[in-house]
Amino acid sequence: MTAHRRSPSGRFRSGFELILVSADIEVIATASGCDAVETVRRERPDVLLLNVWMPDVDRLTLLRELRARPDPPVVAMLTTFDADAYILTALHCGAAGFLLNDTEPERLAQPVRTLAARGVALSPQGVADLAAQSPRDGPSRR
Secondary structure, three states: OEEEEEOOOHHHHHHHHHHHHHOOOEEEEOOOHHHHHHHHHHHOOOEEEEEOOOOOOOHHHHHHHHHOOOOOOEEEEEEOOOOHHHHHHHHHOOOOEEEEOOOOHHHOHHHHHHHHOOOOEEOHHHHHHHHHOOOOOOOOOO
16 A cells, blocks of 8 residues: 655654554655645555645645546545535545544554545544534435
8 A cells, every 4th residue: 555645844744654654554755735746647656645735736726636637546635624614625626535634643544544445534523523514405404
């Protein structure tokens, strides 16, 4: 299994890399936002952890571009916040997961493995926030 994630911060990338490697997950590359498409083309990762905060590119445009590639990686968005609208938009754009940056290190490997198996990985807090919302469209609750 391979994992690839990008972040504007080298220290942040190094921390995630150490956590994943210690869990026997191969990290094949890291890249800044402007280099992500080329890095994905060249390295062909199974999973991409894409940081929401990128100063050099629009993250949703990047997500759409990556998902439009032939044989795209499974993408999970990483963020420091759990904005409900952003979670839904990222999922509609093709993200298969949404993880908080402060996920406990011992809990990070399992979502990456789930994504590599073509599953969905959402932070528990993100799911709780989405479930607490009233549906805008659809059947009313009784």
